[in-house]
Amino acid sequence: MTEHILSERRGDVLVLTLDRPDRLNAAPPAMFVELREALADLGGARAVLVKGAGRAFCSGADVGGGALGSADPGNATYEALTQSYNPTMLAIARLAVPVVSAVRGPAAGIGCSLALAADFCVASETAYFLQAFVNIGLVPDGGASWMLPRLIGKARATEMMMLGQKVPAATALDWGMIHKVVADEALDAEAFALAERLAAGPTAALGLMRRGLAEALDGDYESAMLREAENQRAARGTADSMEGGLSFLQKRKPMFTGA
Structure with missing residues (x-):
């Protein structure tokens, strides 16, 4: 039984939905543990689709309470990353099947890392990608400092990280950061069709x-x-x-x- 994600098998595609729409799918550590557990047993699925419920993909880590309420917030954040978020990102990287992400609305912080960890990131016209850590005196995590320079080059990665500005879907496509931009109402069908195509492959x-x-x-x-x-x-x-x-x-x- 999962609390923060929905897991559904649709043919040969495993569809994982981040399911906290009231919080724009902000991700507590438990959400990433649930994702990792879902990925540990694909049950014969030949592709994975990751998406968010409602109007967002993922607005970042859920920092309400948790580390902020800890006597040692630095160590609490370190433990959340090393025990929850990072192992899940590694599990995605090591999967033996293709991964598609479907992004509408914000993909911020760890949500940005999660979206871009997919082999194919399909975004709607309302989507944007954000590394907002500088705005709260923190640094990018979830592998963003490794991933972004390789996707878009050092100059643009520096711009995203040090200026903390939104990168709209159209700009992300122009930069080579994502695979495709589609109309908002077409996102779910387009992303699933791509995952289904991959699942039918070798x-x-x-x-x-x-x-x-x-x-x-x-x-x-x-x-x-x-x-x-x-x-x-x-x-x-x-x-x-x-x-x-x-x-x-x-x-x-x-x-x-x-x-």
């Missing part, structure tokens, strides 16, 4: 692509090519690879099973 190969892309960000050229060769060997041994080759020869659409 899941093992897509999982290897995720890992290869992540590792290549910190490796050298030679190491990246070696990883590609190793991943290609693993992909070549899958049933989906055999199906892909046969469908090409037979001039038909492949029917991938994720095996």
